[in-house]
Structure formats: C-alpha cells, structure tokens
Amino acid sequence: MQSLVLLVIVSIIGFVVLNLIPGGPLAQYALDPGMTQDDRIRIAAQLGLDRPLWVQYLDWASGMLQGDWGTSFRDGNPVLTVIGRHVYATLLLMGSATVIAVSIGTWIGIRGATHRYSSFDYVATVGAMIALSIPTFWFGLIGIYVFSLRLGWFPAGNMYTIGDASVMNYLHHLIMPSVVLALVHIAIWSRFMRAATLDAISQEFVKTARAKGVPERRVIMKHVVGNALLPMITLAGVQLPSLLTGALVTETVFTWPGMGRLFLDSLGYSDYPVVMGLLMFSAILTIAANFVADVVVALVDPRIRLA
Amino acid sequence: MNTITATRPTQARWFQNRVLRRFLSNKLAMFGLAMITLLTLTCVIGPYLLPYDSLFVDLRARFSPPLTGYHYLGTDPLGRDIAARLFMAGRISLLVGLFAMLLATLLGTLVGVIAGYSGGWVNALLMRTVDGFLSFPTIFLLLALAVALKPSPIMITIIIALTGWMEVARIVEAEVRSLKEREFVLAGRMLGLGQAHIMFREILPNAMGPIIVAATLTVARAILLEAYISFLGYGIQPPLPSWGNMLNGAQQYLATAPWLAIIPGAAITIAVTSFNFIGDGLRDALDVRNDNL
Amino acid sequence: MTAGTTPPAAPEIVLSVRGLTIELPTGMERRHAVEDVSFDLHRGQILCVVGESGSGKSVTASTMLGLLPKAMKTSAGSIKLEEREIVGMGAEALRSLRGRVVSMIFQDPLSALNPLMTVGAQIDEVMASHGVGTRVSRKERAMELLIEVGLPEPELMYHQYPFRLSGGQRQRVMIAMALALEPAILIADEPTTALDVTTQAQILKLIRDIQRRKGMSVMFITHDFGVVAEIADSVVVMEKGHVVEQCSAAQVLKAPTHPYTQRLIAAVPHLRSGNRVQDGTATTEPVLQVKNLVKTYASGSVFFGTRRVVPAVQDVSFNVARGSTLGVVGESGSGKSSLGRLLIKLMAADSGQILFEGQDMAALSESEFRAIRPKIQMIFQDPFASLNPRMTVGTILTVGPIAHGMPAGQAREEARAMLTLVGLDPGAFGRYPHEFSGGQRQRIGIARALMFKPKLLVADEAVSALDVSIQAQILELLDRIQRETGVSMIFITHDLRVASQICDDIVVMHKGKIVEQGPPSQIFTNARSAYTRELVAAIPGESARAPEPEPAEVV
Amino acid sequence: QTPPDAPSGRIIVGVSQEPTVFNPLMPKIEVDDNVHFSVFDALFRITEEGVIVPNLATEVPTQENGGISEDGLQWRIRLRDDVRWHDGELFTAEDVKFTLELIVNPDFRAWRTTGHNLVRDIEVVSPTEITWRMEEPFAPYMSFLTETFIVPAHILGADDNPNEAAFNRAPIGTGAFRWGQRTAGDNLTLVANPDYFGEGPYIEELIFRYIPDMTVLFTQFQSGAIDLVGRAYITQDNYEAARNLPDRVVDLVPATSIESIYLNLERPQFKERAVREALYLALDRDSIVDVLYYGLPNQTETFMPRQSYYYHDGLPTHEFNLEKARQILDEAGWAPGSDGIRAKDGVRLSFNNSTTTGAHLREQAQQFVQQTFRDIGVEMNIENLPAAVMWGDFWGMSQFDSAMVGVTYLIAADPDVTNRFHSVAITAQGGRGSNTGQYSNPEVDALLEEGARTFDREQRREIYLRVQEIIRDDLPYLPLFAYTQVMGRKAGIEGFVPNTNTRSETWHAAGWYWA
Numbered sequence A: 001m002q003s004l005v006l007l008v009i010v011s012i013i014g015f016v017v018l019n020l021i022p023g024g025p026l027a028q029y030a031l032d033p034g035m036t037q038d039d040r041i042r043i044a045a046q047l048g049l050d051r052p053l054w055v056q057y058l059d060w061a062s063g064m065l066q067g068d069w070g071t072s073f074r075d076g077n078p079v080l081t082v083i084g085r086h087v088y089a090t091l092l093l094m095g096s097a098t099v100i101a102v103s104i105g106t107w108i109g110i111r112g113a114t115h116r117y118s119s120f121d122y123v124a125t126v127g128a129m130i131a132l133s134i135p136t137f138w139f140g141l142i143g144i145y146v147f148s149l150r151l152g153w154f155p156a157g158n159m160y161t162i163g164d165a166s167v168m169n170y171l172h173h174l175i176m177p178s179v180v181l182a183l184v185h186i187a188i189w190s191r192f193m194r195a196a197t198l199d200a201i202s203q204e205f206v207k208t209a210r211a212k213g214v215p216e217r218r219v220i221m222k223h224v225v226g227n228a229l230l231p232m233i234t235l236a237g238v239q240l241p242s243l244l245t246g247a248l249v250t251e252t253v254f255t256w257p258g259m260g261r262l263f264l265d266s267l268g269y270s271d272y273p274v275v276m277g278l279l280m281f282s283a284i285l286t287i288a289a290n291f292v293a294d295v296v297v298a299l300v301d302p303r304i305r306l307a
Numbered sequence B: 001m002n003t004i005t006a007t008r009p010t011q012a013r014w015f016q017n018r019v020l021r022r023f024l025s026n027k028l029a030m031f032g033l034a035m036i037t038l039l040t041l042t043c044v045i046g047p048y049l050l051p052y053d054s055l056f057v058d059l060r061a062r063f064s065p066p067l068t069g070y071h072y073l074g075t076d077p078l079g080r081d082i083a084a085r086l087f088m089a090g091r092i093s094l095l096v097g098l099f100a101m102l103l104a105t106l107l108g109t110l111v112g113v114i115a116g117y118s119g120g121w122v123n124a125l126l127m128r129t130v131d132g133f134l135s136f137p138t139i140f141l142l143l144a145l146a147v148a149l150k151p152s153p154i155m156i157t158i159i160i161a162l163t164g165w166m167e168v169a170r171i172v173e174a175e176v177r178s179l180k181e182r183e184f185v186l187a188g189r190m191l192g193l194g195q196a197h198i199m200f201r202e203i204l205p206n207a208m209g210p211i212i213v214a215a216t217l218t219v220a221r222a223i224l225l226e227a228y229i230s231f232l233g234y235g236i237q238p239p240l241p242s243w244g245n246m247l248n249g250a251q252q253y254l255a256t257a258p259w260l261a262i263i264p265g266a267a268i269t270i271a272v273t274s275f276n277f278i279g280d281g282l283r284d285a286l287d288v289r290n291d292n293l
Numbered sequence C: 001m002t003a004g005t006t007p008p009a010a011p012e013i014v015l016s017v018r019g020l021t022i023e024l025p026t027g028m029e030r031r032h033a034v035e036d037v038s039f040d041l042h043r044g045q046i047l048c049v050v051g052e053s054g055s056g057k058s059v060t061a062s063t064m065l066g067l068l069p070k071a072m073k074t075s076a077g078s079i080k081l082e083e084r085e086i087v088g089m090g091a092e093a094l095r096s097l098r099g100r101v102v103s104m105i106f107q108d109p110l111s112a113l114n115p116l117m118t119v120g121a122q123i124d125e126v127m128a129s130h131g132v133g134t135r136v137s138r139k140e141r142a143m144e145l146l147i148e149v150g151l152p153e154p155e156l157m158y159h160q161y162p163f164r165l166s167g168g169q170r171q172r173v174m175i176a177m178a179l180a181l182e183p184a185i186l187i188a189d190e191p192t193t194a195l196d197v198t199t200q201a202q203i204l205k206l207i208r209d210i211q212r213r214k215g216m217s218v219m220f221i222t223h224d225f226g227v228v229a230e231i232a233d234s235v236v237v238m239e240k241g242h243v244v245e246q247c248s249a250a251q252v253l254k255a256p257t258h259p260y261t262q263r264l265i266a267a268v269p270h271l272r273s274g275n276r277v278q279d280g281t282a283t284t285e286p287v288l289q290v291k292n293l294v295k296t297y298a299s300g301s302v303f304f305g306t307r308r309v310v311p312a313v314q315d316v317s318f319n320v321a322r323g324s325t326l327g328v329v330g331e332s333g334s335g336k337s338s339l340g341r342l343l344i345k346l347m348a349a350d351s352g353q354i355l356f357e358g359q360d361m362a363a364l365s366e367s368e369f370r371a372i373r374p375k376i377q378m379i380f381q382d383p384f385a386s387l388n389p390r391m392t393v394g395t396i397l398t399v400g401p402i403a404h405g406m407p408a409g410q411a412r413e414e415a416r417a418m419l420t421l422v423g424l425d426p427g428a429f430g431r432y433p434h435e436f437s438g439g440q441r442q443r444i445g446i447a448r449a450l451m452f453k454p455k456l457l458v459a460d461e462a463v464s465a466l467d468v469s470i471q472a473q474i475l476e477l478l479d480r481i482q483r484e485t486g487v488s489m490i491f492i493t494h495d496l497r498v499a500s501q502i503c504d505d506i507v508v509m510h511k512g513k514i515v516e517q518g519p520p521s522q523i524f525t526n527a528r529s530a531y532t533r534e535l536v537a538a539i540p541g542e543s544a545r546a547p548e549p550e551p552a553e554v555v
Numbered sequence D: 001q002t003p004p005d006a007p008s009g010r011i012i013v014g015v016s017q018e019p020t021v022f023n024p025l026m027p028k029i030e031v032d033d034n035v036h037f038s039v040f041d042a043l044f045r046i047t048e049e050g051v052i053v054p055n056l057a058t059e060v061p062t063q064e065n066g067g068i069s070e071d072g073l074q075w076r077i078r079l080r081d082d083v084r085w086h087d088g089e090l091f092t093a094e095d096v097k098f099t100l101e102l103i104v105n106p107d108f109r110a111w112r113t114t115g116h117n118l119v120r121d122i123e124v125v126s127p128t129e130i131t132w133r134m135e136e137p138f139a140p141y142m143s144f145l146t147e148t149f150i151v152p153a154h155i156l157g158a159d160d161n162p163n164e165a166a167f168n169r170a171p172i173g174t175g176a177f178r179w180g181q182r183t184a185g186d187n188l189t190l191v192a193n194p195d196y197f198g199e200g201p202y203i204e205e206l207i208f209r210y211i212p213d214m215t216v217l218f219t220q221f222q223s224g225a226i227d228l229v230g231r232a233y234i235t236q237d238n239y240e241a242a243r244n245l246p247d248r249v250v251d252l253v254p255a256t257s258i259e260s261i262y263l264n265l266e267r268p269q270f271k272e273r274a275v276r277e278a279l280y281l282a283l284d285r286d287s288i289v290d291v292l293y294y295g296l297p298n299q300t301e302t303f304m305p306r307q308s309y310y311y312h313d314g315l316p317t318h319e320f321n322l323e324k325a326r327q328i329l330d331e332a333g334w335a336p337g338s339d340g341i342r343a344k345d346g347v348r349l350s351f352n353n354s355t356t357t358g359a360h361l362r363e364q365a366q367q368f369v370q371q372t373f374r375d376i377g378v379e380m381n382i383e384n385l386p387a388a389v390m391w392g393d394f395w396g397m398s399q400f401d402s403a404m405v406g407v408t409y410l411i412a413a414d415p416d417v418t419n420r421f422h423s424v425a426i427t428a429q430g431g432r433g434s435n436t437g438q439y440s441n442p443e444v445d446a447l448l449e450e451g452a453r454t455f456d457r458e459q460r461r462e463i464y465l466r467v468q469e470i471i472r473d474d475l476p477y478l479p480l481f482a483y484t485q486v487m488g489r490k491a492g493i494e495g496f497v498p499n500t501n502t503r504s505e506t507w508h509a510a511g512w513y514w515a
Ligand SMILES: Nc1ncnc2c1ncn2[C@@H]1O[C@H](COP(=O)(O)OP(=O)(O)OP(=O)(O)O)[C@@H](O)[C@H]1O
Pocket: B291, B292, B293, C024, C025, C028, C033, C051, C052, C053, C054, C055, C056, C057, C058, C059, C060, C069, C071, C223
C-alpha cells in the first residue's frame, strides 16, 4: 500500500519535472532544413503531446496500470522492450561492482573494527574518506587517461570489441568501469561495516562468548560478523538507488550501453515514455530491493522470522 | 543536605566539553578544518596575488603546461590562467556548496522535525515523499531541474538543495522520533508547553549533533553535485569558472593537456575530503558509544 | 540459610587477588578503576562483592577472566587462580581457562545471549570451544543442563532462540552455559538486577542450590544488601575502586566497621509493616478519584495477523486523599507506568473517569486540560533523561510557568527559592544538567514539578535509578515536601520496601488489574491476595530478618 | 585495386548518436540516414558532385526529356524492372505510389511533408511507370526525392498501424544491405544483399557502432576498434593526432553546414543594420578559425556551401576592425554608458548568446567573442542550454537573443532557402518554416518564390547569387566559417567517397571494399 503511494508520488514528481523541461521530443528535428514547424506541430499532435498535462498523465497512468508502459518516441519500441535491452548491461556492471564493493568493503570494515586505531584502520579510514570525495566521473576520466591512453591496458569504453564475443573480452572491458563504480561503494560499505562491527563487538553477548572461552576467531566470525551483517542487508537495499545513480554516471564516462546511457539519451531527446519508464523501473527496483532486504533479514533473523 | 557551590556557568551549549575536546583531538578532522580554512583563504586572497585575471583570454598562451612563466598551473584552451580560474572557481563552488547545504539542512530539518514529532499520517505522507525523492536517481532530478530552470549560481544552489534535503530529513526524523519518547519531552508536555515550542525549542537543540554532521556531509555532497552538473555543462555558465565547469571539455584534452582535468579534479577532491573528514570527526566526537568501548 | 552459618575453618583458597590495580583511560573521573584490591575466594563458598555503581565491581570481575576492555590495563597486582597466575597470562591460555575453570554470568540476560543462535547451539559452543565431547554427547549434556537449571521441556528449549524466552529463562540459560564444564569458580555480575522480585528470588535460590550441590566457589557481585543477606558467606565492600571492608557476611550485616559500609547498610530500605505516621496534613477528602479506568494497547497489523492487544490498565478505581501518598506496586509490565501516564494525560484513556477535585479530566481535550496541568505534575524515573540536556536548570524550571503566563522575573525568583527548597544551591540556576550528579538531578526534577505548586504529584519510579544512599535522601526530601506543602502523591514503584516507607495507602497491580488495596500494615503482614503474599515473600533479605516492628522515627 | 567477386569482410563505422528509427519515412535524425541509405533506395541519388542520377528510376525527369511538363506540374517517372525487395518480392510502381501516399496520410507520423503535400493524382501507368501532378511548380522536389526512400507496399500496406508496424523494427528494403541485428545502445549490423541490383556490395557486414563520447570514439579509432569515422566525430582538436596515426587515412571534407552567430532580428538590439555590421567587424574570425578550430574550416561570407554550383565567390570579405566597429556604433548613436556598455534610446547593447551545452569548441569561441565584443562596448552573456531545450521553442519560436549554431541551409544540394529566409517561414509570427532569425526582406521573398518555380539551372543560379548578395549585405546572421569534416578510415578501405550532399557518410557503402 505504502509502496503504491510511493510509486504514485514518484510518477507525479517525475512527470511534472519532466514536463517542466522546455523543448520537448521534437526539438531534435529543429535543425533539419526540410522540416517545418508545421511538421513538428503535426507530429506533436500525433504523439498526443498537445493535450493538457493532466490528461497525458492520466493516460500514461492508466496504461501503466494495465501493464502498458507506453512506446518510445525515439525508438518506436515498447518502453519495456527498450529498457529490457539495456538492463542486462547495467546489471552486469552493478553486479560486478557490488561483488567487488561488498567483498572488499566488508573485509576492510571488519578488520578496521577489530583492529581499531591500528595503522590499517587509519589508512582504511583515510582511504575511504578520499574515495568518497573523488567525483566518480573525474575518477573515470583519470582512469581512462592513465590506463587507456597512457598505458593502454584497458579499453576506454564499450562492453566488448565487435567480433570478439569471448568472456575474456567482456571481462577486459568490465574491469575499469566496475572498479570505478565500486570505489565509492567500497568506501561506503567499509565505513558502515566498521560501524556495524563496532556496534556488535560492544554487545554483551560478545563478552559472554569470550567468557565461555570461545576462540577469538570464532567470536569475530560467528558472533560479531553474524550480527553486524544484519543491518548491512538493509543497507544494501537502501544503497540501491545510489548504486544506480553511480552506474548512470559510470556508464556515461565509459560509454557502457546500459540504462544510464539510455537514460541520458532519452532525457536528451525528451523521450518521455522511456524516461518515465526508467524512473518507475528504478523506483520499483528500489522498493523491491528494500522488500528483498526485509525478507532476507527476516529469514536470517529468528526474531523476525519466528515472531 | 547536599548543596552545590556555585561555579561559573559553563557556556557549553551545543557541544559538551568532552565532545569538543574529542573533536579537537581528531587529527583527520583537524586536518580537514585546516585544509578548508586554507582553501577558503586562498580562494579569497589568491586572485589578488596572481598577475592574471581569471577571465583574460590570450589565445597565444593557450595550453601552456603548469609552471610556464607566471602561469603556475598552466593555462586552458583559451589561454586563461588556470590558477586564477581555480581560485575564482573555488569561491563559487564553495559558496554554492555552503548555501546549498544551508538550504537543504533547513528544509530537511523542518520536514524531519515535523514528520518525526507528528507521527501518524503526517509522518507517513512526509516520509513517503522523502522516499519518493530518494528513489529517483539523483542525477535525474538534478539534470531535469537544471535543464528546466535557467542555470545561475542561485538556481544551481537551489537545485542542489532540492536534491539533497532528503538525507537530512531522514536523519532528523529518526532522531526526533527517538527524542520525543525521551522523558524530558514528556516533561515538556507535562508542563503544558505548546507543540511548536516542544518541537523547535526542546527537541531540535538536542538533534543538533546529527544535524551538524549531516550538514557537513551535505556540503561535501553539494560540491560534488555542483561539479557534476557543471561538468555536464548544465551548471555554472562560462565564463564564470567553477571547479565543475573547468572540467567541462577537459576530457577532450586528456591526452594532450591532462592538467586541465587533473587540477580542478584535485581541488574538488581535496575540498570534499576535508569536509568529509570534518563531518566524520564530528560524528565520532558526538558518538557517546565511544565512551564505553 | 543465613550468613551466620559459615563454617569457621576456612577451606582452601581457589582464587586469590593481591594488590590489583587497574588504570582507567586518561580523562576519566579518577585515575584507577580499582586500586590495590586484595581478597580471597574459598572453595565452596559464596563471596559477595558489594558497592555503589562505579565502584569497580565489574572491572574486578572482568579481570578474573582477562576480559578487561582494551582501554584499561592491569598495572599492578596478581590474581592467582588455583595456583595459576592470571595477570600477564597469554591470550590462548586465558581462553582455555574461561568457561572451563572460571565461568561468568552477566547482569542483563536480554543482551547477553546471541540473538541469532539457538539456546542449544550456544550451550554447545562452550563445550565445543574446549574440545569436549562429541556432537552427540554434547547435546546430551546440554539437555541435562537445561533440566538442571529448571527449564521446562528441554528438547523444545534446545532449539529455541533467545528472544522467545522470558528474562528469568534467559538467565537460566546463561547459568546452564556457565555450568556446562563444571567450572571451579562461577562469577556472577549482578545476575538478578534486571529481573523482577519473584524471578530474582528463584534465580538466587537456583545459584545457591547448584553451588551447594557442586561445591563450586561463587563470586557474586551485587549492590543490594538484601541479596547479600540471602546468599553470602563472606563479603567484600568496594568504594571508588578500593576495598573498604572484607569479612564474613554476618559480621558485615550486623556490625559494619567502615563508615561507608555503615552508610550503605543504613540506606537500604527495609520493609516496614506499620503504617505511616501522619501529622495532620492528610485528610480523607479525596483530591483524586479514579473510576473504572481502562487502557488497551493495540499494536501490529490486523492484515498480517500480527495484531497484539495488551490490556495495560483494566477497570482500575481508587481514591487519593488530600495530603496523602498512594503507592502503586506490582511486577514489571503490570501497568503501573501506563496508569501514571493516564493520570497526567500524556496518553488518553479508553474509558473511565479521572475526577480531579470533582472535575472529570478524562473527558477534557488537550487544550482544555492545559489550564489544569499546573495542578498535576510528575517526577520522572530517569534523572538523566528527564532533563533537557541543552537547557540550563534555570530554563528548565521557568519555562513551564512562563508558558502559563508568569512574568519571567517572578519565575526566576521562584525558581531560586525552589532550588533552596529541594536542597540545591541557587547558583545551580545557570548550570546545565550534565554538571550534576544523579541525585542532584532528581532534585531538579522535583523542583520543576513543584514550581507550579501542584495539588498532585505523580512519581513514576522516581528513585529506582538511584543508588541506595541517594534513594534514601530523595525519599526523605519527598516526605519533607509533602509535609510542608500538603501535596498529594502517587508513588509508583516496583520496590515494595520503598513503598512501605512512604505510602499511606498501597494498590497492588497485576496484569493491569488492582488485586489488592490497603494500608501497608495490611499489604505486608496481612495480605488478602495470594499474589501480594508471593510478592512480599520474594523480597530479598527480608526473610532473613524480622520485619521492623514499628517506625521509631521517620526516615 | 579491384573489388572482390563475393562480399567479404566487415567494416565498423563509429557514430556518436544511436540510430533508432528504421522506417525511413518517419521522423529521424542524420544518423538514421546511415541505415536508410544502406537498406533502402530512393528514386534518385545525388552524387558527390551534386548531380542527380537515377537509382530506382531509370532516368532523371527533366523538362527537356519530358519527364516534367513545361509548367513543371506533370511528372512522369520510369522505374527499373529488375529490383527485388529483400524478401524476394518484385519492386513496382505500386510501391512508389504507396510511399508517396503514406507520407501524406494524416494518421502516419511522417518525417517531412514539404513537397509531398503538393503531389496529386498519382497514377500507376504500368509496373515500371508512374505519373502525378503537382499542385504548383516546386523545383526543389527533385532533391527531396533523393532523400525519399521507397518502402514496400506489400509489407507496410498490410499493417493497419504503419506507425507501429513490425517493419519499423526490422525493415525490408531494396538496398545493398539487409537488416542484420541490433544490440540496442551498442551496435547495429547490416549484412550484404547478394541480389542487389546496383554496384556491390563488396563487404559482408556493415556495422554501426554507437559511441556517444567523442573522446572514446577517437580512442577507439586510434586503437583500431572501429574502421571508419565520418561526420564531425573527429573533432578539430584531434585532427593532428589523427593525421599522424599510422595506417589511417584522414580526409578533410568540406561540409554543407555554416557556423554563424544567429541573431534574432526582432530584438531591439539587432534591428539596426549598423549594430550587426559593427558586431561583424568585431569578430576576430581569423583567430577563431585558425586557433580555436585549428585552421580546418573555411572562411565564408554566405550560407551557400563553397562546393555548390550556386556558391557566390564575389561577396565582400569580412575584416576584423574594432576601430571601425566602434566608429559605426558611435555614428549610429550607440553611446557607451557608465558601465562601458553602449546604449541607445534605453536599449542596452547587451544580449545573451546560446548554444548547446557540451559543444566545447563553440563554448571557447563564445568566450573569445565575448571578449572582443566587450572591447567595443557590447555585452554578450553566455546562456547555454541542453540540446533538447535549445532546439525546442527556444529556437523554433525565436525566444533566443543570439545563438552560435551550425546550420545546414540546403536540402540535398538544392539551393532553395525559403525555409530559412522567407518571411512566411517565421513561425514566431504565425508562419510555417524555420526562419527563426525572423529575417524579412520583400526582395528576398520575391526572389525565393521565383527560384522555387524555376527548373532551369542557369536561371536559378542568377536568382540565388542575388539572394546571397542581399543577405551578405543585410547580415541577418554573422557567418563564422563553413565546416570541414574530418573523416578518418583505416588505410585498407577502398571505394569510400564522401558526399556532402547527403547527410550520411555511408551513402554509398555498397561500393566499399577491403584492399
Ligand atoms: N569500558 C570502559 N572504559 C572506560 N572506563 C570504564 C569502562 N568500564 C568501566 N569503566 C570505569 O571503571 C570504573 C568502575 O566501573 P565498574 O563497571 O567496575 O563499576 P561497577 O561497580 O560494576 O558499577 P555498576 O554497579 O554500575 O555496574 C568506573 O569509574 C567506570 O566509569
């Protein structure tokens, strides 16, 4: 129920903001010498853009309720098809970035918390703060400069070389963008993991476990980390929009053919149906991620599972 | 009977002494504070010390690498002095960051306090709106708004604030929600104080800690966001420099004039890192948990 | 059993502490957490460590297991555990002792168990960590232990997660864990403080029984002399990190030598079976009449079948006479606080009447009620949480009257006077709450409530968060104020001893209902309901002494 | 070098916008033409020299050969009989009729309708002959037809909603390449049509790779990941680097678009010719062209491309003279105010200049011009907008003060510029067209009307030379330069011919092959 309200809010804000943008989908033909303003007015009418805003919204919303996300102005395909074609690339990028961020971030966080105020902790903290402060797009640019232009180790963009569909080729292209995208998230993840671990470490039951003579390794791995990971699951859900945003930026820098590119292109062409579709998609994804996080927490946490 | 000898009233309002002491002993936070002070000072005085104006175009000097003559940081494609531009840009970027933070914090605090204190449907409505804004990819709102409204430093500030208040609102809401169960709030109600009084005079000062932390981090975020939209060309308009629009177009010259990208990027990173250090230091200092570990 | 029966020939010493000094991190209120602490624990005996909060009891106990927080260091002294030196022992060697030779139980059973592991797994872990037994044998042993600590249906309990257990059950699980490897020494750090009286009595009995059966040595930490009287063989009294007295329990209780100990013991509230002597301020004319008050909490959602309905206050009726004190007692969760909140309308009642000076307040809206608020004030439980840390004492005292229209100058005058009345220097006016001790803060809270010259004061657990010696001071203050101002009081407490001291009338609540109502003489010596009798019987230490016959003087 | 007997190899073309429209009659942008030229054929084709030659038709109709009647109203086209659609069906005059009718079908979302909306009474005389009547004589129609691709009646006609037909996603044409597959957001593959009626194709696969970022696009050209880059995708500042790459051929190709500072003539600041002239004098064009644009573009005084038959080479040449500019303004009564900015009758000589965000060379030029304008007491503020905003009403409804734009004036090399300069083309004043500068000159109007009615090349030349003279004198916009495209390709690619009369570098990919 609340999620439905949320979706309505998101769609209204999105629709209004989108229509605030002057220009519109026909602007791209403005410089076409053979097209007159008449042509543009005619096409706008054919696309239904001459109707009042609220009529357009209701039309869109009722289509949405029937599972019809509309048709892309630019591409002529149904919005879901258009998005569907780009989801894979984004998920690949986000997925690999998440794997990197979670594994490295969790490790750094745990180590930082268990070796609090050690030089490792210090370096990790400073490193995380810096990583959080580097503009992602700039980091990407510098990455391209160093690793593509200077050293030539990695390709400067795209997902694969045409004519080479091997996994290695994909991996080769994936490394730079996913590392760039992961960087910030390693930082976020390690900071939160550190805090969560510190939280867990100061709990009474950890003292109990130690008092029982449980080996320190097991105390950390089983008692501390187990409990520290719980809030992290929720965090993962909450972090999704920011991961998505990061992916959008990264995709732009590395010309990755995912939803980020699609989003920027669609926004550039004022392809309203696709932009709205992407907004709804990301809202739904966020809601779903939070829901999944809740479910996972519930599965892992007996207090919720059995309550 | 237990009487207390009167001592001079302590002037600790927001910070209890211990918090301040802990903050002052945080090396990173102090480093951040020093960096920010230094940056601000350079941006304020720097332009007067340099022989070049930030707007002066000299095509013969274009693409001078750093340390060419008096162009300490080199020149840009129009032959303008990068050092002069960097400092002028710093003024803009820092101001935009600070004011965006102020706006975002005000708005977020207002929404957060009302939502947190009210509960019920008011809370549900406000917080769902917050969630709604949060579930947009930030750059959508940012770009769409930047595109929809004519870019000017003031507009950019407002736009960034509009995309950055939700985090503050969330933090404040959670804080207020927990504070309102505290006994001193019940005591306020018992005394028959008005709702607004309780919200803003009793509860709000107690939430200042997290708000300040959030505010510091919001400055950092705002500087990053300004940089990003200006980088994309939707932000601060040329010839007025900002750290972000100095990067605009720099990627074209990555191979031939990498300093165009490296210098402003480094400035952004340093400024943002400093604010993050300060924010983190404040958070640590305010975190009572640190007492019993 | 009483402390007096300790065998005179002291058996062998299992734990010997000599000159133990532990440093605090810099910047704390004192340099040492404990300093030059020495004592012995004999085999098969119970040693009680008592002292006020912060005196170093827990720190001492943690040191026995080498579990000091990282910020603290043992700077001198030795701890000999069955001839092994603990101070400076290697981490692995220490670990192998924990749980096997020395076990520990902590104060708060709620947080001492890992919420993500089953009870069985946590008991199993003790044995597994020391490489004892096989999976099967360990499970058998765990079952045995569960039976031993008196938990019903061990098979079911074994697979249960801690959150499903009550506080008493959890503490039993803790004990089972501690006993798993039959350690020579059991250290219990205030294991019953978080429990209500009846459960506390059961756990104390369990520890004592097991100690006897196994011939274990127990180091029992508490701040409650009632508990000491109940179980101790010998006693160590600590103050600010120093051991000030150390001898047999009987001796300490009967003839304490150190002034600190004397003070502590004197401050312990005792059950008084007689009624309070009135000096005429009290009349029988009711200032407050409560009739058929009902409050039910509903939480969760009907849709998801998680709806939980708690009848917190059910059909409660009573009167409070002008100038008298009504005590509300009952175990945790019986609805005392809910009742208190209803009375000052921090929460609306579902039904029933609250007649204050004849007017029904339950029917008033919040804005109508505002005018009456000054007449009904409350003293809150937690002296730390109930004062706004961002406001000076002066502001705290004056903000209410000013909001109700008193001129600021007059409010300040009155606030200064009020500070003197509650025993604080008027110079406290400009200072912040954190600059005061707990007892002083509670005085500020009382002053705030009195600023309006109320007709009725509701005190919800107003002394529970305080150390016994300060508790006594505050009770004395309240008594004095009532005599001076003639205010009526509703005093909510779970401590029957406290209630017995200052109340004219007592209501006993159980599961939201009043089960008994009457003067202390009736409640404590001649209770009509079985529940009340049970409560009274569970008061620690009181069975060991004869109830004080008659109040010789007002405390 | 000779082409191979059977198609072999593959050529990857880098593009910085994504081709998304595959029905050649629907609204599309330049990059979509790449696909249309390869998959479809029009009745005629325009060569790199600007000569119109038959394609699906067998001859170019003229008044001389009787294809077009003397009054220019009756048209007759003869068609080839050996053309097959990619699905094997025979191409006939019915397809042409269907195409022309579909374009003006009110339910169909057609791209351009200019010219087509004059066509009446289409008649299929035989499978290889079709005739129609024009409502009025319209000489540029011939050029329009070189960009009007014929679609299959038997497929698109069978669909009840041509706007959303399956055809639009997997088109079937008569061209040298068939639809291969599309990886949205990344690339589009076309495969050789072995049954093509014309020359070629010689390569097996023609791939368009979408690389939105120019830097990355260039990097990939450097690394060899793409074989050919056309349009303006190699920016001027990369020309040197590109030229020095081994095994790459980099050509400078004059383009049809003209960079200029476009003025909104209805703004009070620009109404006076003196102001426009002063501004023109204050443009340091040499520096812009030689330094900012690395000397690649050509200076120009007119909207007509230099390579056009109609180009006027005798127009007065621009000079950069601040002194003279000031003098003209002084004389016209624009006196400097206290802030140094000139004003007259309460109108400050201050205006905004806009271009699309992200065009970094233009932004440089803007900031450079800003400085020299400032020197003569003119304030130019920069207000750049994202493309979608810039080219909306802001441009179309003349809401800008001035703009820095590159405009293509001609359609497929036809000299008609009614759309840009005729006063009926001012949309902001209720007209229909793209005269967004709101230029209005009765003499030009008359000349343009005459030009559109005239089919004779020489007569038309006279008309349009005169138009150029008047416009050079009126200065409705300030010409900066004529673009030069940097086209790069791998050394082994043969048969590549740039053709600026089309919007596509792959207009004749059928003739490409690997050496
Ligand atoms: N983790 C810690 N870090 C720093 N100081 C501590 C820590 N734990 C306890 N202390 C300090 O050590 C001293 C002794 O504390 P301890 O916990 O032993 O008191 P206690 O007698 O157990 O009190 P209580 O009855 O409240 O449990 C106190 O001054 C306390 O502030």
